[in-house]
Amino acid sequence: MSKIKQIFMKQTDLFSVLIVLFWLKTYFAYLLEFDLGVTGWLQHLILLINPLGLGIILFSVALFSKNKKRRIGLLMGILLAATLLLYSNILYYREFTDFLTMNILVGSNNVSGALIASTLAMMRPWDLLYWIDVLVFAAVIYKVKKGQPALRNRLDISRKAVGTLVLGIIMLVGNLLLAEVSRPQLLTRTFDRNYIVKYMGINFFTGYDVYQTAKNSHIKASADESHLEEIVSYAKVNRAEPDPQYFGMAEDRNVIVIAMESIQQFLIDYELEDENGETHEVMPFVNSLFNSEESFSFSNFYHQTGQGKSSDAEILTETSLYGLPQGSAFQTLGSSNTFHATPGILKSKADYTSAAFHGNVGSFWNRSDTYRQFGYDYFFDAEYYDLSGDRSLEYGLKDKLFFRDSVEYLEQLPQPFYTKFLTVTHHFPYPLDDQNAGFPIAQTEDSTVNDFFATANYADEAIEEFFTYLKKTGLYENSIFVMYGDHYGISNMRNPHVAPLIGEDPEEWGEFQNAEMQQVPFILHIPGMDEGQVFDMPSGQIDVLPTLLHLLGIETDDYLFMGQDLLSPGHDSSVPLRNGRVITTDYTFINDRIYDNQTGEELSEQFSEEERLELIGERDQARMELNHSDRLMSMDLLRFYQPESLTQLEPLEYTYSNQMEVLQNHPGIQTSVIEKNRGESTLHLYETDAPEIREKIDYIYRPNRGLMERIQD
Structure with missing residues (x-):
């Protein structure tokens, strides 16, 4: 001592x-x-x-x-x-x-x-x-x-x-x-x-x-209701009236959202040529949905995310607001801000149950906290999945296993439901283990670009398996599917390596081509519809929510959305990106340069000063959307905006820690798939070729436990 x-x-x-x-x-x-x-x-x-x-x-x-x-x-x-x-x-x-x-x-x-x-x-x-x-x-x-x-x-x-x-x-x-x-x-x-x-x-x-x-x-603390006046006026003027022929087309249907990690538009209908000259369709199933008569698809649709990446895409598609100029709104503001988001709106307007599914930890992008503010009833994250051994990669559970293992929760949700599935396997740097390999890799000098197509094909197969299951259970016919690419997968630095694969000259690759590569797929698939088409007008993720709500028959007059209904005749085809670039029907604005959308040629010097100033004014008008959204988000102005029709929108009060117990006590549980199937699980209907599933497993539903019990043969 x-x-x-x-x-x-x-x-x-x-x-x-x-x-x-x-x-x-x-x-x-x-x-x-x-x-x-x-x-x-x-x-x-x-x-x-x-x-x-x-x-x-x-x-x-x-x-x-x-x-x-x-x-x-x-x-x-x-x-x-x-x-x-x-x-x-x-x-x-x-x-x-x-x-x-x-x-x-x-x-x-x-x-x-x-x-x-x-x-x-x-x-x-x-x-x-x-x-x-x-x-x-x-x-x-x-x-x-x-x-x-x-x-x-x-x-x-x-x-x-x-x-x-x-x-x-x-x-x-x-x-x-x-x-x-x-x-x-x-x-x-x-x-x-x-x-x-x-x-x-x-x-x-x-x-x-x-x-x-x-x-x-x-x-x-510096904000008050006066900061809302200009934004409210903008939202009312900006709103596009729904087209009567489409309004309510999917009323009362379940909504199934699939956020397709890093899927870009150039993958649609793309065939990769292998070293032997044979071509292979990269995403055949998603292609079939994109071109289906049961789908509204958009070929000139842009991601509008910033540093928040996937979480920005969720902000955009579920609140019709933008992420922040720097950082992630989910991380910075998601724990405390007021949101008028899809889960809360559908619960308030049409008594929907909502759930998000993600094969990674709930803290990733601060989803656990933000989803509570969005009003999600349930959030099934990594805690609810088996990620052991070879079942997961760096960013979470592999997609084929993710969709399959989500079924034991999906089948218990009361209907109608709003669900979101976040895929992760097609994520940079696009690793895929040997047991899932088989699709050809590209032949470029960049290994990341080479692997990009194989993981996209894997994601396509995973989505197809999920759809096959939904058709067997009857959920498919009673749902509307919202599918979007969340952000780019190939960075600007690597785009020249992609150029020869898509018929472009890497020597002539520039900022205009980089801007075009920000296009991602957007598909609204409505089983039973025969009026589908592919729209080519410029559009963006900000427009997803008002479009979906109108298809579900829900008016949007009272909401402060920055986006517009894509199916409306009054839709404005000006798309501001988070970095300030703007795409219109005819032109792409990159800083002070103006490019022709048809030829990619820079036109800045070909306009008179008067014409140039007029076009720059159109660009700045589109950018106002970003400014209004940033003020709404950073000042949390929606806390001051509570019209009578929105008073029921409140954040969820529990922390997703006892979800199965809460779910079993849900008053609408009798409308779930498993209850309609007399308490028997439908998981045996799910077919997958995932090699990680090495033994046959039966699933028995135990109502008193609120869980699925796995019984190995």
Whole structure:
């Protein structure tokens, strides 16, 4: 004990021991408690060092105290606070597979109450390891002599304190640089809290979250109802009246949305030539839907996402608003903003049940929190799927397994329902393991481009298997299908490698061609309809929601949508992209340059000054849509906009943690597929060639458990 006491009397040794112990237990928690998806030596190195930089900075604050007793007290206080933060996140993660945020701690009594109520159940025997350093130091401090005098050499102490602080700053900056190498734009594209913790640590994430929360609160605090006036006027003028022949065409049908990860328009009807000169249709099933007489399809449809990527696509298609100019609206605003989104609207207007399905963790793009604000009744994320072994890739459960395994939840949903399925296998860098290989790869110098077509074909097969199942259960005929590509898959940097594959000259590839590559498929498939056609007018994801609502027979007069009904004769074919580029029927505007849509030729110098200014005015008019949307989002102005018809739109109050119990108590459960099938599962009707399913499995429904029980033959 005397030697330990001597360490406490010696400033340098005490500080070093505290840092080392805190570093070790934090790293231990990373490995044991959190599923951070660490791969490769660089990510493992970053995970190892990320507790040190900010940890040294925090603990160095105590070194500036001139009184030894106060200094030791400060060190212990910092250690206690940091340990409490770490352990609170451990407990929360065990229950919700997510990290604590300010919005959860301050703004949600439901979540905090659930955390407190289940603390004992979440504790584990080894949890003492997270507190043992605090207990030991507390015991030793108790033995330290009281009334330690002030330090005599204040200059020496100041130098050590400053030196330690500088060391911490250097390590933190180094950590940031390594994180930028492994994950570019980490802090501007904060699409998953897991990523910030993995690269920068728990303490950094908490500080960053506090900063973002404070910034958003300041912006929102400055807003009032007066900021809505111009936007309300714009929305009313911008609205396009529905076409009577289409309004209500899909009334009372189930809605099944499939967000097709990274699927671009050039894949539609595309045939890839292999090394032997034989051609292979990449997406034959999606092609059949796109060209069907039962579909409204759009060949000149653009994604309008920014840094929020897939989550921006969800904002666009389900709220008819844009994502933010920087970062992800889901991540930055999704936990607290007011949204008039498809799930809430359909529940309010037509008593729809809603559910989202995603084979990745709920924290990815902050979906768990944002879906509550959208009004989703259920969200089945990675917790509800088996992702073990070879069943998943980097971004989650493989698509064929994802659709199949979703059936045990889909068949229990009361009808009519609104469902969304987020595919992930066709995601950069487009890996596909050997057991799923077979489709030819492209023959270019870029391996990413080469693999792109094989994973697109895999996604197409997965969707076809899902449709086959839906037809067998009778769900197909009573549904409308909304299918869209969420964003580009091939980046501008790689587009020249694609050029020869689509009949273009890479030497003549430029910004106009890059803009065209932002086209993605959009299909509204309505079984039984025979009026389908392919529309070629410019359109975008912002238009999806008003189009869908009108097909379902729901008026949109009271909503502040930036988009318009694509089937309306009054639709304005001006499409602003998130980066400010604008596409119209005749022209593409890229910065101050104007291109002819037919020839791709730049026309800027061919117009008179008067003509050019008129066209630029049209471009700026289209961009106003972005400005109005940004103000609505950043100021959370929809909280001030509650017409009488919208008063029932409220965020969901529970956290998707006991969904099967809630689902079994749903008042409309008798309308579900499984109840109509007398309590027997329909999963045996699902046929897949997924090689990961190696044995035959029967499924028996247990109503008293609210779960599917797997019985192996």
